Amino acid sequence: MSETRTYRIAVIPGDGIGKEIIPVAQQVMEKATAGLADFTYENFDLGAERYLRDGTILPDEELERIKRNDAILLGAIGDPRIKAGILERGLLLKLRFALDQYVNLRPTKLYKGVTSPLSNPGDIDFVVVREGTEGLYCGAGGAIRQGTEAEVATEISINTAYGVERVVRYAFDLAMKRRRHVTLVHKKNVLVNAGDMWQRLVDKVAKDYPDVGHDYLHIDATTIFLVTEPSRFDVIVTDNLFGDILTDEAGAVVGGVGYSASGCINASNQYPSMFEPIHGSAPDIAGQGIANPTAAVLSAAMLLRHLGLEEPATSIERAVEADIEERGSTQRSTERVGQDILARL
């Protein structure tokens, strides 16, 4: 008899469709790993409803419990009833920062069977390695004289060699397993302090990877290439905000963020990594059972790969690819997509 390892997974379904897609992702994980791994799930009731009920966002005690898990599966955070920023900064970004998830990994792939809005999309298959713990996401900045004509509001982007070099190394490592090309995206002609440091660190790290080519693009030019020539990219490495922007555009280009998974990875394995679809809580379609769970399922596959469960991760990805290729844009219920994927495992 082979030994099965047990992993503890923190599950945060969150808001809106998050609650509908996460159970599907769990079912798929379970089936794909049957006989190979066991999971114990610890559910965390975090998000809009909890906040509206008792005013808590992410208590320290719960954060500590989350830390004791091997990985986190997250649905989506966000609710129109709550002022923008409260849950994002208090929960989602707090997790990314507190768990030092410095690699925000976002693969972009045009699956067969999906219609891209581009008439000539070509072969799209790249990964954005977005820095996850620095830049404009630090929460630095403030406001004076709020609500008056003399108001001043600032936002501060903080970037460190420590933070940039580690994510750049991750990008070059990843490129070695792919088509061996890294593109740095920044706006170094305007953001000269941060941009210059990013460029120097890319040049420095590149010396350790003589087989990996690298180039540079401004963020504005990159948004053009994502539309005119997305197949040119292999690995993009970029800062927190630019990565946020590019991956949404990239999601659109490959037929919708409904197919885009992401991992918030603490690559030093000091804390658990977190896996989540890049789409939001979609309050407009929540509760109807029609949300597409594909991105959540692909996020679960990334989670498995992160835990070293390479084979079940690949089998989930194959099942999803086959499902999309056959059923593509057909309108199906959340449950039905889940069943169709399960049936292929």
Add this chain to the structure above:
Amino acid sequence: MSETRTYRIAVIPGDGIGKEIIPVAQQVMEKATAGLADFTYENFDLGAERYLRDGTILPDEELERIKRNDAILLGAIGDPRIKAGILERGLLLKLRFALDQYVNLRPTKLYKGVTSPLSNPGDIDFVVVREGTEGLYCGAGGAIRQGTEAEVATEISINTAYGVERVVRYAFDLAMKRRRHVTLVHKKNVLVNAGDMWQRLVDKVAKDYPDVGHDYLHIDATTIFLVTEPSRFDVIVTDNLFGDILTDEAGAVVGGVGYSASGCINASNQYPSMFEPIHGSAPDIAGQGIANPTAAVLSAAMLLRHLGLEEPATSIERAVEADIEERGSTQRSTERVGQDILARL
């Protein structure tokens, strides 16, 4: 005999293809205004070659002379031989800031005859009103311990009620002359200080324009809609960096930034406004006489409109539209496109 007014135009061809397209724009301006207006041109030798020759970027004395003109026609700034940021910040952004060009106006239109990379582009006709004198473009921020493992680099986005309200008012005024809808684009769920102020000021200004509808989108979501539903937009108002990013993506969506003009406008008319294509100096094709002058010609039309010369501005736009509709994507020399447009005036 009718009286013709004389306008003084500062001309900065700049780098690369800038030198090739600006003369075409001037020819077209001349013909379109014959008998209506006279122009005296003051040429400024600014840009990469000047900098490489004598190390100057924008001497105070030349800035003062530029100020004495009624408007500025600029080609493009940028040269791969010069480190990113030097000319951009020392010349282009210096002009925008010193001349308080707080409205960076960028119309986006899909012309008949142009092939969009989208398979279903729809009717695209919107204007991005990009703030031009604040945000991350101020040059605030710095770096310590440069080149060491302990380096920290910051970029500071400075936003003021003074600066935001005036550009928001401009956007609402413009919407009144268009389809009466303003979309604020920001990232207020993360950049809470600046985002909150932008939103409050939009809400405040909107009260003075009961006939103009308004909504809000995050920058990341906007990059999606630019690809999936660009026809939804009428007037977008946004900050300096987001405007930079969106207008390049928008340019790609309407078939290339080669058709996109822009105005850096001091709407209080204290200083001259500046008109420039949004594309760059394109060093890869410079000197071959093949650069498309259309965006420069359309920038000249914006310049004329700004000076109150509405009719010639419209006649240039009509000529360009007819030219594009007939000749669309045919490969023509710079000179030839100019002749074709001139022939239609």
